[in-house]
Amino acid sequence: MEHSLKSVTAPRARTACAILGAFEGGLLTPSARAVDEASGGQLAALARRGDLTGKAGSALVLQTPAGVAAERVVVAGLGKQGDLTLKGFRDAVAAGLRAAGASAARDATLFALEWPVKDVATTSLAQHATQVAAETAYRFDRLKSRREDEARGLARVVLAAPERAGATLQAAAAQGAAIGAGVALARDLGNLPSNLCTPTYLAEEAQRLGKRHKLNVTVLDRRQMEKLGMGALLAVTRGSAEPARFIVLEYNGAPKKHKPVVLVGKGITFDTGGISLKPAGDMDEMKYDMSGAGSVLGTFEAVAGMKLPVNLVGLVPTCENMPSGTAVKPGDIVTSMSGQTIEILNTDAEGRLILCDALTYAERYDPAAVIDIATLTGACVIALGHVATGLFSNRDALAAELVAAGEAAWDRVWHMPLWDDYQEQLKSPFADMANIGGRPAGSVTAACFLSRYARKYPWAHLDIAGTAWKSGRDKGSTGRPVALLTRFVMGRAAR
Numbered sequence: 229m230e231h232s233l234k235s236v237t238a239p240r241a242r243t244a245c246a247i248l249g250a251f252e253g254g255l256l257t258p259s260a261r262a263v264d265e266a267s268g269g270q271l272a273a274l275a276r277r278g279d280l281t282g283k284a285g286s287a288l289v290l291q292t293p294a295g296v297a298a299e300r301v302v303v304a305g306l307g308k309q310g311d312l313t314l315k316g317f318r319d320a321v322a323a324g325l326r327a328a329g330a331s332a333a334r335d336a337t338l339f340a341l342e343w344p345v346k347d348v349a350t351t352s353l354a355q356h357a358t359q360v361a362a363e364t365a366y367r368f369d370r371l372k373s374r375r376e377d378e379a380r381g382l383a384r385v386v387l388a389a390p391e392r393a394g395a396t397l398q399a400a401a402a403q404g405a406a407i408g409a410g411v412a413l414a415r416d417l418g419n420l421p422s423n424l425c426t427p428t429y430l431a432e433e434a435q436r437l438g439k440r441h442k443l444n445v446t447v448l449d450r451r452q453m454e455k456l457g458m459g460a461l462l463a464v465t466r467g468s469a470e471p472a473r474f475i476v477l478e479y480n481g482a483p484k485k486h487k488p489v490v491l492v493g494k495g496i497t498f499d500t501g502g503i504s505l506k507p508a509g510d511m512d513e514m515k516y517d518m519s520g521a522g523s524v525l526g527t528f529e530a531v532a533g534m535k536l537p538v539n540l541v542g543l544v545p546t547c548e549n550m551p552s553g554t555a556v557k558p559g560d561i562v563t564s565m566s567g568q569t570i571e572i573l574n575t576d577a578e579g580r581l582i583l584c585d586a587l588t589y590a591e592r593y594d595p596a597a598v599i600d601i602a603t604l605t606g607a608c609v610i611a612l613g614h615v616a617t618g619l620f621s622n623r624d625a626l627a628a629e630l631v632a633a634g635e636a637a638w639d640r641v642w643h644m645p646l647w648d649d650y651q652e653q654l655k656s657p658f659a660d661m662a663n664i665g666g667r668p669a670g671s672v673t674a675a676c677f678l679s680r681y682a683r684k685y686p687w688a689h690l691d692i693a694g695t696a697w698k699s700g701r702d703k704g705s706t707g708r709p710v711a712l713l714t715r716f717v718m719g720r721a722a723r
């Protein structure tokens with residue numbers, strides 16, 4: 229999908245499809261009004277007849293409208309005038325683009341920057357519109373032997389700008405495109421099955437990313453992890469025939485003296501549960517258990533694509549969690565890189581085991597902040613569903629920054645407690661801690677476990693078990709929280 233920003237007026241736009249907006253009651257936005265006038269009142273007549281409702285989610289397609297250069301017009305419903313929210317804006321852009329894409333049009337011009345959203349700047353709308361356009365065009369059909377409708381769908385979207393499209397608006401649209409590319413990369417990685425998306429594949433993908441954007445990429449193998457003493461990570465990979473990897477990405481966009489932000493992504497390319505085997509139903513979904521890793525690579529794609537003036541480090545511990553004769557067993561005790569010992573009571577609580585060693589590894593960067601991203605607990609899905617990502621942090625200011633970035637990116641998080649009271653649940657009679665804390669507050673005790681390895685820097689943990697993918701008929705990776713993380717890093721770059 230190609231994106232651009234151009235100043236054009238709706239009646240004169242030479243496009244296969246002009247996407248316009250109308251509010252409930254047939255109230256037309258300025259561009260829609262201009263098209264209505266040029267066409268001799270066609271839109272107003274459709275509103276009177278009841279075809280053009282302006283209801284949120286609706287999208288009316290007009291073929292060969294009179295008096296305008298566009299071959300088609302789509303009128304997206306914006307709901308009640310004055311009530312348009314950021315979610316409503318994004319939904320209307322998506323509905324308009326989907327209607328255009330379902331026609332034979334290959335390009336569209338989107339007149340959405342005049343759809344007013346309270347408290348959201350036009351530059352931000354430009355970013356969201358471009359991002360939504362990229363996300364609506366996304367397909368994952370590379371594993372089908374026959375691709376359907378190859379010659380359909382939109383190949384180009386022009387975002388119509390007010391008369392003098394300033395440089396800031398251009399930059400905002402370019403940022404939206406960069407985030408869109410990052411989200412698409414994360415979705416691709418999530419959607420790839422575990423026989424293709426192995427730890428080795430993730431490392432190769434990181435290296436390709438490094439070449440595209442001039443990043444330093446280092447990949448550690450088992451021997452190097454053994455030298456570092458990553459006993460927790462190595463316990464998880466023991467049952468698997470696929471070799472584990474520890475991927476390090478470094479993007480240097482700012483002078484060396486600036487402390488980096490470190491992103492740590494859980495990269496379990498398949499989670500069977502290990503000896504504590506999961507039930508068979510929906511186990512295929514555990515191919516997404518590397519979505520944290522995918523979101524780290526996706527964020528690097530976006531941040532490096534924007535050339536943001538920040539230093540960013542990505543750490544991706546990656547392996548499979550498999551049962552076998554060599555697998556780690558319940559009750560086994562291992563020593564993590566930090567020196568703390570862990571009694572592994574449930575081999576299905578493996579995410580925290582690979583993450584804890586990565587959190588210790590992060591200390592060498594003297595980080596400004598460390599954020600780990602993980603499909604960590606089913607309990608988080610029960611707590612927050614598929615709407616909000618669970619946020620835990622040892623610094624309230626960092627948590628607030630992430631909450632705000634999530635709102636702005638429309639990739640929201642909810643701040644959960646990390647009180648010491650919960651730490652008790654991790655007590656072990658034999659080791660420094662157990663790797664599980666029982667059923668109550670499972671997402672909190674998982675975060676408590678991680679917090680014991682993140683004492684030396686400001687740290688936040690994002691549990692994306694509910695938000696990284698969708699189940700059901702339209703199942704697939706969502707690319708969350710690439711937009712949130714990128715917004716967060718943009719905020720750091722501006723500061």
Ligand code: BES
Pocket residue numbers: 499501517574576577578579603604605606607609664665670693694
């Ligand atoms: N990858 C899973 C978490 C998960 C479960 C993500 C369902 C998405 C949907 C994780 O490794 C896991 O198995 N967690 C266990 C922890 C438990 C054994 C303490 C869980 O949530 O059941």
Ligand code: MN
Pocket residue numbers: 499501549575576577578579
């Ligand atoms: Mn598990």
Ligand code: ZN
Pocket residue numbers: 496499517576578579603604
């Ligand atoms: Zn897992």
